[in-house]
Amino acid sequence: MSRSSAPVATRPAARTRPRAGIGADAARPDGVPKVRGEFAFSSDLWMDGMLWGRTLRSPHVSARIVAVDPSPALAIPGVRAVVTAADVPGRPTYGLEEPDQPVFASEVVRYHGEPIAAVAADHPETARAGVRAIEVVYEPLEPVVDAERALRAPPLHPDGNLFRHLVIRHGDLDATGDVVVEGTYEVGMQDQAFMGPESGLAVPADDGGVDLYVATQWLHVDRDQIAASLGLPAERVRLHLAGVGGAFGGREDVSLQIHLCLLALGTGRPVKMVYSRDESFFGHVHRHPAKMWFRHHATRGGDLVKVEARIVLDGGAYLSSSNAVISNAACFAPGPYKVPNALIDAYAVRTNNPPCGAMRGFGSVQVCYGHEAQMDKLAAALGMDPVELRLHNALERFDRLVTGQVLTGTVPVRECIRAAMAHPLPPAPSLLDPPMARPGGAGLSADHADVRRGVGIAVSLKNVGYSEGFDDYATARVRLEAGVGGEPVATVVAATAEVGQGFVTIAQQIVREELGVADVLLAPAGTTDIGSAGSSSASRQTWMSGGAIQLACVAIRRQLIARAAASWGCSHASVEWDAGEAVHEGTGERRGLAALLADGAVEAEHEHHHRPTVPLDADGQGDAHLSVMVAAHRAVVDVDPGLGLVKVVQVTTGQDVGHALNPTQVTGQIEGGIAQGVGLAVMEEIVLDEGRVKNPSFTDYLVPTTLDMPAVAATFVEEPEPDAPYGAKGVGEPPVISSGPAVLAAIRDATGLALTRAPVRPEDIALAGQST
Amino acid sequence: MGEVEPGADVRVALPRTVNGAVDAMTATPDAQYLAGGTDFCVEVNFGLRRPPAVVCLRRVAELRRAEVTPTEVVIGAGTTYADMGTGSLADALPALAAAARTVGSPQIRNAGTIGGNVATASPAGDTLPLLTALDARVRVLGPGAEREMGIDELVTGVKRTALEPQELVISIRVPRLDGPQQFLKVGTRNAMVIAIASAAVVLDLEARRVRAAFGSVGPVPVRPRQAEDELSDAIDWGRLSASEAAIERFGELAAQACSPITDHRSTAAYRRRAVEVVAARGLRRCLRDVA
Numbered sequence A: 001m002s003r004s005s006a007p008v009a010t011r012p013a014a015r016t017r018p019r020a021g022i023g024a025d026a027a028r029p030d031g032v033p034k035v036r037g038e039f040a041f042s043s044d045l046w047m048d049g050m051l052w053g054r055t056l057r058s059p060h061v062s063a064r065i066v067a068v069d070p071s072p073a074l075a076i077p078g079v080r081a082v083v084t085a086a087d088v089p090g091r092p093t094y095g096l097e098e099p100d101q102p103v104f105a106s107e108v109v110r111y112h113g114e115p116i117a118a119v120a121a122d123h124p125e126t127a128r129a130g131v132r133a134i135e136v137v138y139e140p141l142e143p144v145v146d147a148e149r150a151l152r153a154p155p156l157h158p159d160g161n162l163f164r165h166l167v168i169r170h171g172d173l174d175a176t177g178d179v180v181v182e183g184t185y186e187v188g189m190q191d192q193a194f195m196g197p198e199s200g201l202a203v204p205a206d207d208g209g210v211d212l213y214v215a216t217q218w219l220h221v222d223r224d225q226i227a228a229s230l231g232l233p234a235e236r237v238r239l240h241l242a243g244v245g246g247a248f249g250g251r252e253d254v255s256l257q258i259h260l261c262l263l264a265l266g267t268g269r270p271v272k273m274v275y276s277r278d279e280s281f282f283g284h285v286h287r288h289p290a291k292m293w294f295r296h297h298a299t300r301g302g303d304l305v306k307v308e309a310r311i312v313l314d315g316g317a318y319l320s321s322s323n324a325v326i327s328n329a330a331c332f333a334p335g336p337y338k339v340p341n342a343l344i345d346a347y348a349v350r351t352n353n354p355p356c357g358a359m360r361g362f363g364s365v366q367v368c369y370g371h372e373a374q375m376d377k378l379a380a381a382l383g384m385d386p387v388e389l390r391l392h393n394a395l396e397r398f399d400r401l402v403t404g405q406v407l408t409g410t411v412p413v414r415e416c417i418r419a420a421m422a423h424p425l426p427p428a429p430s431l432l433d434p435p436m437a438r439p440g441g442a443g444l445s446a447d448h449a450d451v452r453r454g455v456g457i458a459v460s461l462k463n464v465g466y467s468e469g470f471d472d473y474a475t476a477r478v479r480l481e482a483g484v485g486g487e488p489v490a491t492v493v494a495a496t497a498e499v500g501q502g503f504v505t506i507a508q509q510i511v512r513e514e515l516g517v518a519d520v521l522l523a524p525a526g527t528t529d530i531g532s533a534g535s536s537s538a539s540r541q542t543w544m545s546g547g548a549i550q551l552a553c554v555a556i557r558r559q560l561i562a563r564a565a566a567s568w569g570c571s572h573a574s575v576e577w578d579a580g581e582a583v584h585e586g587t588g589e590r591r592g593l594a595a596l597l598a599d600g601a602v603e604a605e606h607e608h609h610h611r612p613t614v615p616l617d618a619d620g621q622g623d624a625h626l627s628v629m630v631a632a633h634r635a636v637v638d639v640d641p642g643l644g645l646v647k648v649v650q651v652t653t654g655q656d657v658g659h660a661l662n663p664t665q666v667t668g669q670i671e672g673g674i675a676q677g678v679g680l681a682v683m684e685e686i687v688l689d690e691g692r693v694k695n696p697s698f699t700d701y702l703v704p705t706t707l708d709m710p711a712v713a714a715t716f717v718e719e720p721e722p723d724a725p726y727g728a729k730g731v732g733e734p735p736v737i738s739s740g741p742a743v744l745a746a747i748r749d750a751t752g753l754a755l756t757r758a759p760v761r762p763e764d765i766a767l768a769g770q771s772t
Numbered sequence B: 001m002g003e004v005e006p007g008a009d010v011r012v013a014l015p016r017t018v019n020g021a022v023d024a025m026t027a028t029p030d031a032q033y034l035a036g037g038t039d040f041c042v043e044v045n046f047g048l049r050r051p052p053a054v055v056c057l058r059r060v061a062e063l064r065r066a067e068v069t070p071t072e073v074v075i076g077a078g079t080t081y082a083d084m085g086t087g088s089l090a091d092a093l094p095a096l097a098a099a100a101r102t103v104g105s106p107q108i109r110n111a112g113t114i115g116g117n118v119a120t121a122s123p124a125g126d127t128l129p130l131l132t133a134l135d136a137r138v139r140v141l142g143p144g145a146e147r148e149m150g151i152d153e154l155v156t157g158v159k160r161t162a163l164e165p166q167e168l169v170i171s172i173r174v175p176r177l178d179g180p181q182q183f184l185k186v187g188t189r190n191a192m193v194i195a196i197a198s199a200a201v202v203l204d205l206e207a208r209r210v211r212a213a214f215g216s217v218g219p220v221p222v223r224p225r226q227a228e229d230e231l232s233d234a235i236d237w238g239r240l241s242a243s244e245a246a247i248e249r250f251g252e253l254a255a256q257a258c259s260p261i262t263d264h265r266s267t268a269a270y271r272r273r274a275v276e277v278v279a280a281r282g283l284r285r286c287l288r289d290v291a
């Protein structure tokens, strides 16, 4: 196995491009089955003789558990097992960063919906009856649901209520500007709202271990947490990726994994679990709600002088990835601008609200609502055009972040802004518009005269990959051999979770590009046969698993060249690789894959580490990030101020993609991300009442429909990233970050209202200035 | 109410006539009617109902019949939203068609029925405002007896009706009035959304009356009688116009007639404002349509 942390060269200038290689609009291998309904998602798992699992969850937000009595459930015919905290043989807790979350609550309940027990039964309805029959005596406690209050409240957990306090001190903290603008902003709790609910199938094995088929984002880190709680060595817990119906960060944490394995090991039978839609809202972490204060200083000429910010993220009851989310929120609080001086005071706090963790955009989303509203405010105070102000202060290559890190990669902020602005504006609203196209849509609540048009812009910055010294890596193995008919076939083995992002397509494209082989198979992803791929998150898999595959291919090519050189009796140096063939530099003789593989298969494995990063120091300084991605969005909205309803008409974007390895897939990420960004801007929110989730359903947790989706026009800004395989940056997260803030800016433009909170609710517009 | 054992079979009756449906219901004490299933099955999924037997209404041809006469429209209880949204039914009752087109998604509109909407009696039921504004009458068949009642008598509270457990809604009779009618629905999403507030506004040119009703702003559809009275007097029926002040007054009185609540979908204050706005807009549109 080779191992490298060296930068990977960008694409070799191949003379003949294999079909569907890098840069091509290759079709997804799982596309047709998904469209035809033939793709097996994790909820489709089935095994003869399997039992059905179900989870008992706390109806209380905060309570002491006085007693749990499973015996009435066990008395029900068909109930095969009940497991509680008392049945966890290993570590009683789990967690991505620190194991602070109980597998089952035993003494205290810290959030609405926290698991107390799990039941396995012959039939899903019997399992449901079993769950209802378990007797739990609770002593309800007063919940702490306000993050500021939690900072002063008695500890809700032995680890205390402060997850992380991070201060960034940069430059001259006493610096002031001629013009100062200040504002407070709030972002509600967004849900990942993936369509495929949590589901899995655990099968007990003869060696006392367990095989778990599950939809997840990171197989190996799940495995390690499961094994710890089961008290089993990691190799006896074998994870296999089942079809994943979306993730967006919501599958990074363990949900039903340990429960399922406990039930399977306890009953000696396969056990399947599928969360219902409402349970899914309790079963995974959400996006952190944020309360933020910003003060921006600038010269009269519009140079940013200083950014001050106080950011409080509500992490809910357990840590999850709060420490990393707050780090991103702090590091990217100023946005993609040159800021010589900064003081950023950031807190992630434990409360009795539902746990929050990873979601697409990871900390950058919340602060973008703040810094972009501030830039507009500043432009107004300076009498400057908001686009001009952004261009004027845009970060450039070799500038510093407020962490002191010099940006050595590409930072095309101006290019992204100009690209977003260059798209034509849509036609003005007209009497002749189809009535359904107006705000209110199918409800036909607005007439032409009720509609106001607005335009807004927002720009964002986020890191690719993991930060602060985490030794992130991905492993992949590629095998090249002659197929049944003699034609070359490549097989890729990687534990990379395909969560919809299209990694499976990119993996094939890379192998085709590097080896010139048309047929590329992907082995099922699992933990048994290969090392970790890391998480399918942080926009990192093309860079990390893609890089591992690329380098494994390079190693295979080296072996093939060695074979050719041996057969020609020449040195390796005099053999070149061209269009999937070895070429003798002297004689021009060529040797194709079929001939080279006659001696048997060639295989190589590679563990790819990226350039190391370092933790932030006591002043929040350090080269903590691998690389950054920029996106700019311009939104055009029609608002009905009377009813406070919004129709997002168009979103245009310029996105810094490095190199679009598959333009169709990049477009898919951009359109999907904009849908999610628009959702947070105008409708998506988990509504809490004293910690209680009020809308755990798709009836009441609203995500955009096709009538809510704006027209999208996208420009890829392609400046290859020096460090990245093929120069490609991540593309998954940027579309969701500044699209929502652009929509808010556009609504402000249409209404003249301050609108400091996302999502904007109809009453925030229709009843503005009125106490409600 | 009886509940089925986990995993036990649910008995299913597939009657072809209305009498057959009532007989099947009478023969099986804990059975429930099943039409499009768009409310029923949601409640099953949430574990809120588990009847041991269902009487399916899909095959009862009489329930799917709709008839447009010069004086009234008779809509079979099994008429779907898709049926109401187009054709002669839509021509005769354009505001009901507009309401039908706001319901759910195409799948829901192909399955969901007006009978189910009426029998569910949700405050957010989108057919109810227009039926209420027009004083629709509901024909109901019980064991041995048929009766008819006003929609306002049938809907008695939040998801509560005057229907006896075995009674079957056969049809809804809606009077045909000469004059325009409008339906407006307010929701936080542009499609597939439960109404935060809705309004049906109708002009009866012959009787020189304004009629209106609002959804999602009270336990049952709200009829703003005072607003109707004042505006009926304020309209210049000869020129079919009203002053902007009168129209706004209509909105204000409409809002006053409502008793909205604050919940996770919206606030009482917003719902009141929304009614004020859509009542006035609906009225303006009616006057514009007819002018």
Ligand SMILES: Cc1cc2nc3c(=O)[nH]c(=O)nc-3n(C[C@H](O)[C@H](O)[C@H](O)COP(=O)(O)OP(=O)(O)OC[C@H]3O[C@@H](n4cnc5c(N)ncnc54)[C@H](O)[C@@H]3O)c2cc1C
Residues within 6 Å of the ligand: B032, B033, B034, B035, B036, B037, B038, B039, B040, B041, B042, B057, B077, B078, B102, B103, B104, B105, B108, B111, B112, B113, B114, B115, B116, B117, B118, B119, B120, B124, B125, B126, B127, B167, B168, B169, B170, B192, B193, B194, B195
């Ligand atoms: C995704 C979704 C979106 C929705 N959107 C909307 C919306 O926008 N607006 C809206 O108003 N509703 C909406 N609904 C609710 C639902 O579609 C309507 O209330 C529908 O009209 C119910 O009719 P059904 O035929 O499906 O009734 P069912 O679900 O079959 O039955 C509902 C109830 O009525 C009883 N019943 C049915 N027919 C009769 C009869 N003839 N006599 C006596 N009792 C009867 C049943 O026993 C049951 O109690 C939505 C539902 C879903 C699932």
